Amino acid sequence: MASCLLLLIATAAAVVFLCAVASDQDDKTPDCSSADNYTADSQYKKNLDQLLAALPAAAGGNGWFYQGSAGAGADKVFGLIMCYADYNATACLDCLSRAPASITTVCPGSRNVRAMYDACVLRYSATPIPATADLSVLYHVVMTDHGVSVTTEGVRAAWGPLMSKLTDGVASSLLRLANSSTPYPSWQEMDGLAQCSRDLSASECSSCIKSYTNRLGELFPGNNTGGAIKGYSCYLRYQVGALEITLPPTTPAPPSPQPPSGKYLMLHACTFLS
Numbered sequence: 001m002a003s004c005l006l007l008l009i010a011t012a013a014a015v016v017f018l019c020a021v022a023s024d025q026d027d028k029t030p031d032c033s034s035a036d037n038y039t040a041d042s043q044y045k046k047n048l049d050q051l052l053a054a055l056p057a058a059a060g061g062n063g064w065f066y067q068g069s070a071g072a073g074a075d076k077v078f079g080l081i082m083c084y085a086d087y088n089a090t091a092c093l094d095c096l097s098r099a100p101a102s103i104t105t106v107c108p109g110s111r112n113v114r115a116m117y118d119a120c121v122l123r124y125s126a127t128p129i130p131a132t133a134d135l136s137v138l139y140h141v142v143m144t145d146h147g148v149s150v151t152t153e154g155v156r157a158a159w160g161p162l163m164s165k166l167t168d169g170v171a172s173s174l175l176r177l178a179n180s181s182t183p184y185p186s187w188q189e190m191d192g193l194a195q196c197s198r199d200l201s202a203s204e205c206s207s208c209i210k211s212y213t214n215r216l217g218e219l220f221p222g223n224n225t226g227g228a229i230k231g232y233s234c235y236l237r238y239q240v241g242a243l244e245i246t247l248p249p250t251t252p253a254p255p256s257p258q259p260p261s262g263k264y265l266m267l268h269a270c271t272f273l274s
């Protein structure tokens with residue numbers, strides 16, 4: 001069970017995320033299996049390389065989600081990649097192209113990997129990825145915008161209607177994605193996003209999001225302006241004020257690879273760095 005507390009300190013112009021937990025640093029990096037590693041000349045590696053190379057374009061042309069496999073028999077590799085809707089198209093395509101390309105550097109030899117980044121999630125495995133809510137790892141980010149004053153009572157009162165709309169919406173959405181808003185006194189609105197890995201059924205998605213909404217009171221003091229809970233199967237975020245959502249394209253769009261930059265900090269899972 002991993003847990004990482006990240007604090008967001010927002011000023012008018014700049015956003016700085018600090019990682020407040022030093023003792024469990026490993027938990028913030030991708031979850032790389034360490035037993036039964038594949039070798040450099042194995043068929044598993046060939047299949048993995050083929051799958052990882054195909055994922056960016058496959059997801060880019062499929063509404064920013066793709067689940068597939070490569071190879072056959074004992075060396076078959078299963079994989080999945082998906083963008084989160086609170087990052088824009090540029091950030092999504094960037095994550096789709098970089099995460100698969102670099103995961104073998106981060107987890108060399110690992111037969112099974114789960115990795116979450118700011119803008120996307122990537123998994124691969126020697127066995128089919130279970131279409132069930134994976135609640136084993138959870139990160140949460142407490143966001144505080146010092147320019148916005150909120151009350152614990154107000155925030156908690158807004159969670160009720162917002163979470164209920166998100167929970168209903170995410171389960172009925174084919175994209176397994178719902179964004180919504182609810183009035184927040186003196187600051188117009190509280191916005192929220194709920195998103196599940198698109199391979200999950202409505203009921204698995206619903207139980208994943210519900211397990212997160214049930215923990216809001218425990219994870220967030222309430223006097224903070226926003227929060228996010230992210231795991232390998234689902235994602236929940238709320239914020240007093242507007243939250244920008246980018247829905248995946250409905251018509252297939254060719255992926256536009258981004259030039260590499262030295263700033264791909266997302267690969268360390270103390271990721272919410274920006």
Ligand SMILES: *[C@@H]1O[C@H](CO)[C@@H](O)[C@H](O)[C@H]1NC(C)=O
Pocket residue numbers: 087088089090091
């Ligand atoms: C997309 O988001 C990134 C930050 O994640 C930002 O730097 C960039 O300007 C945004 N691009 C567009 C086109 O909005």
Ligand SMILES: *[C@@H]1O[C@H](CO)[C@@H](O)[C@H](O)[C@H]1NC(C)=O
Pocket residue numbers: 032033034035036037106107108109110
């Ligand atoms: C398997 O690979 C991982 C890196 O992905 C490494 O940390 C681990 O030590 C390796 N395990 C063995 C037994 O070599």
Ligand SMILES: *[C@@H]1O[C@H](CO)[C@@H](O)[C@H](O)[C@H]1NC(C)=O
Pocket residue numbers: 179180181244245246247
């Ligand atoms: C959800 O996000 C989309 C895309 O930004 C936006 O057009 C829509 O109004 C949002 N829906 C709600 C209920 O906030």
Ligand SMILES: *[C@@H]1O[C@H](CO)[C@@H](O)[C@H](O)[C@H]1NC(C)=O
Pocket residue numbers: 144221223224
């Ligand atoms: C929120 O409340 C906690 C105590 O519950 C307190 O330690 C913290 O300083 C408060 N934060 C803000 C931004 O007021």
